[in-house]
Amino acid sequence: MQKLKKIPTILTSAFTSDPFMEWLFPGSEHQNNVQKWWEYITQASSKNANSQFGIDEENTTASIWGKPKFEKKKNGNNEDLNDFVTFLEPLVGERLPTVLQALYEVNLEHPDEPHWYLQAVGTIPSMQGKGKGATLLRPVLDICDATGLGAYLESSNPRNVSFYYRLGFEISKELILADGEASLTCMWRSPQSP
Numbered sequence: 001m002q003k004l005k006k007i008p009t010i011l012t013s014a015f016t017s018d019p020f021m022e023w024l025f026p027g028s029e030h031q032n033n034v035q036k037w038w039e040y041i042t043q044a045s046s047k048n049a050n051s052q053f054g055i056d057e058e059n060t061t062a063s064i065w066g067k068p069k070f071e072k073k074k075n076g077n078n079e080d081l082n083d084f085v086t087f088l089e090p091l092v093g094e095r096l097p098t099v100l101q102a103l104y105e106v107n108l109e110h111p112d113e114p115h116w117y118l119q120a121v122g123t124i125p126s127m128q129g130k131g132k133g134a135t136l137l138r139p140v141l142d143i144c145d146a147t148g149l150g151a152y153l154e155s156s157n158p159r160n161v162s163f164y165y166r167l168g169f170e171i172s173k174e175l176i177l178a179d180g181e182a183s184l185t186c187m188w189r190s191p192q193s194p
Contacts, residue, residue, distance in 0.1 A: 003055045004046060008038035010055070010062040014122025020156035023182040024099065025091060033091045038120075040087050044080070045119070054136045060124050061132040065140055066117035068149055102177040109175060109186050111152055116144055118153035134167060141167060145192045154184040161185055168192050 012035040015021045025033035045051040045064050054063035085100070092099045110117065118140075123132045144151050153169065155161050161171070169187040176183050 003059070004042065004053060006059050007042045007053060007055060007062040007064070008035060010059065010124060011038040011042075011064075011120055011122045013124040014062075014128075015120075015156075018157050020182055020184060023178070029091075036087075036091060040084075041119070044084075052140065054121075054140075056132055056136055058127075060127040061122070061136050063121040063133075063136050063140075064119040066119055068114035068116060070114050098178050102182060105177055106154060106175065106184060109154070109173060111150070111188065113150065115150040115152050115188075116140055118151060133163065137167060141189070141192075144189065148191045150191060151189040153187050155187055156184055158185065161187070164189075 012031070015038070016031050016034055021034050021037075022030065025037070041064065042053075045053070045066075048066075050067045050069065052065040052067055054065070055061070085096070088099065089096050118137070121133050121137060123130075141151060143149075151169070152172075153164065154175070155164060164187050167189065169189040171185055172188040173186040174183065175186055
C-alpha cells in the first residue's frame with residue numbers, strides 16, 4: 001500500500017511534458033493538475049478489483065493495468081461518472097464539455113474482446129531510456145502471451161510509439177480529438193508465440 005502512494009508522483013513526473021496532458025491541463029496550474037489527475041486515477045483504480053499496479057524497486061517507474069473483462073457491463077456506473085465530473089470540473093473549467101467528449105471518444109475505441117488495458121506506464125525523466133518501462137510491463141505481457149489475450153493502450157506521446165512497437169504493439173488507429181487540438185495513438189498487441 002505504501003508503494004501505491006508513490007505511483008501518482010512517478011506518473012506526474014513522467015507525464016508533465018506529455019502532449020495530451022498539456023492539452024488536458026493547460027496553464028499555470030498544469031503540474032499541480034497533472035498530479036491531481038494521477039492521484040484520482042490511482043485512487044479510483046485501487047477501488048477496482050480489475051486493476052493491477054506495477055512499481056519498480058527504485059520507485060522510478062510505475063504502471064496501471066486494467067485486467068480483462070469477460071462480461072460486458074450492461075449499465076455504466078453513474079455514481080463513478082458523477083464523481084469523475086465533480087473531480088474534473090475545477091481542473092478544466094469551461095472546457096469541461098470538450099474534455100468529457102474527448103474522453104468519451106477515447107473510451108469508445110476500447111476493443112470489445114477481453115484484453116489487458118495499459119492505462120499508464122511512466123518513468124521519471126532522469127531514468128528514461130534504461131529499459132525500466134519494458135521490464136515493468138513484461139510480466140503482464142507474458143501473461144497475455146500465455147493466456148492468448150491481447151493488450152491495448154492509447155499512447156499520448158508520439159515519441160513513445162517506437163517503445164510500444166518493440167513490445168509487440170501495432171497502431172490500430174490515430175485518434176484525433178477536440179477538432180484536432182489533441183490526439184492519441186491507439187495500439188493493440190496480439191498475443192505472441194514463444
